[in-house]
Each structure stands twice: as C-alpha cells, then as structure tokens.
Amino acid sequence: MAAGAAAAPVFASNAAADDYPSRPVRIIEGFGAGGTPDLVSRLTGQWLSDRLHQPFIVENRPGAGSNVATQAVISAPADGYTLLTCVTANAINASLYTKLNFNFIRDIAPVAGIYRFPMVLLVNPSVPIDRLAELIAYAKANPGKINMASPGIGTPMHVAIELFKMMAGVDVLHVPYRGPAAAMTDLIAGQIQAFIITLPTALGSIRAGKVRALAVTSASRSEVLPDVPSVGEIIPGFEAVSWNGTGAPRGTPAAIIDTLSGTITAGLADPGIKARIKDLSGETVPMRSAQFAKFIADETEKWARVVSFAGAKAD
Secondary structure, X not given: OXXXXXXXXXXXXXXXXXXXXXXXXXXXXXXXXXXXXXXXXXXXXXXXXHHHOOOEEEXXXXXXXXXXXXXXXXXXXXXOOEEEEEEHHHHHHHHHOOOOOOOHHHHEEEEEEEEEEEEEEEEOOOOOOOOHHHHHHHHHHOOOOOEEEEOOOOOHHHHHHHHHHHHHOXXXXXXXXXXXXXXXXXXXXXXXXXXXXXXXXXXXXXXXXOOEXXXXXXXOOOOOOOOOOEHHHOOOOOOOEEEEEEEEEOOOOHHHHHHHHHHHHHHOOOHHHHHHHHHOOOEEEEEOHHHHHHHHHHHHHHHHHHHHHHOOOOO
C-alpha cells in the first residue's frame, strides 16, 4: 500500500503529460503589448496553438523589468499551463536586484530559446564622429564628455553601455531615460550625443537619416544593416544582444517541457516564422531546454560582472 501511494503522484504526472495540453495555456510576458517580446510571444503562441490544438494565450504583466511576470509564473502550479516569456532582463535582474523573492535560475525551468536581436549605438548626425574607433579615441581624450543615453537603469541597453565602458576602457556619462521615446527625441534634437537602443526601435530613424548608426552590438554584423560594423570588430569579444525564450515553473514535468521545447524549435525552422522574426530585425536561435539553460547561466554570470563594475542597483 505504501509503495502504491508513493507511485501514485508519478502515475498522475505521467498521465497529465500524456494528455497535455487539455485546456488553454497562458504565456505571461513582462513588457506590455506591442513590444518585440510581446509580438514574438504571440507568434510563438499561435504556432503552439496550431500544433498542440489548445489556445496559448499571451497575458501582459509589465513591471519591474519582467520581475512581476516572473513572480507570477513561479507562483503558478508547475503543470505546464503557465509559461513565461524569458528575456535578457531576467539574466540582468539576478544581480541588479538584491531583494528578489525568487532565484531565476533555481525557480524557472528553461523550455526553449527563440530569437535574439542586436542593439545599435547611435549618434546625432551633427556629431563629427563617423566611426566607432573615433568615438573611443575621443572618449579616452575627453573623459566624461560624451553623454550616452539608455531607456533606463538596469535595461539591457544600460548594461551594454557599461560593458562598452568596461571593455573599451572609456569614461562616458550614462544618461538614463524612462523609456526609449524621450531619449530618441533628445538624440534627434541634439540634446544628447549618443544612444544605445534595440535595432527594431531605431531602424525607422536610421533609414530616415535622423540618426547615424555607428555600430551594432551583436558579435557580427546584422543582415538588416550590413554596412554598419559590429562593436566586436573594434573591441574583440564584445557582444550585447536582447534575447527571448520560454520558461516554466521549476518542477514542470519533463515530458511537458520536452513537448513544448520540441514544438517551439520545430517552429523556428518554419520559413514563415523565420521571415517574421527577420522582419523584426532579429534572428531565430533555436535552443532546446538544456542548451537554453546553459545560455541563461552564461548570460547571468556575464551581466553580474558588468553590474558589479557599474555599481548599478534597482532596489
């Protein structure tokens, strides 16, 4: 009887996994409707809905750099019916916040990596600098004289600036804004000299000639801006990208994780999905659960070093 009682939860878990999904699934996303993580979450949700024959519904819960969304998923039952849109901020927040009620690596089970896209270093066209090497040389000769904006403290763009300072050995003044719109307006008006922002957000202004792109922050050049060098061409080893994937509460049955992981990565080979993500200035990065787990661990360690260098805190 005791052995039977002990085995019962295992049988129940296996039965649930075999039947999965038998009802709608929520994908909780932490940055609000209309942004790139939201759009890709909806693209992923539609693919999962079509293949697994249940609705996968995106639920936006913005706040605290995705911490609100993460807490909601961690607090949910580990049954595969509540998923998280994992983003770069999750890796940054692990060291940026000192009073989190969760440990992202411990409490979230990685399901699959989905996409990444570069950020881009912009300058006002009136700034007499045409190449990144010139910007670095000027910054070294004039410490603290270049104002470089980000959409806010602790954002991927902010830590990209700090990584640039750390690896280039320069002193530039970080100017945090509350979101990208005001910073872009001030850059175009010449109130600030430089700005690091995601490529999808910047592309329209670049193509209109309102700003000049000095470099993209990915390891190699972007297909969207093939004539713009990467920072890594000047600073070997530099890479700072925004990425997106899917996670679930720790303890979610392995069979469910495997079903989701396999279905998502199969979708990333679909030409339609690849084209849609390319339209968003990104590239697909299909990673199954174990590979995505290692990627998150590496990103968390990397950004912890940068946050420590910057002395940044968000509590």
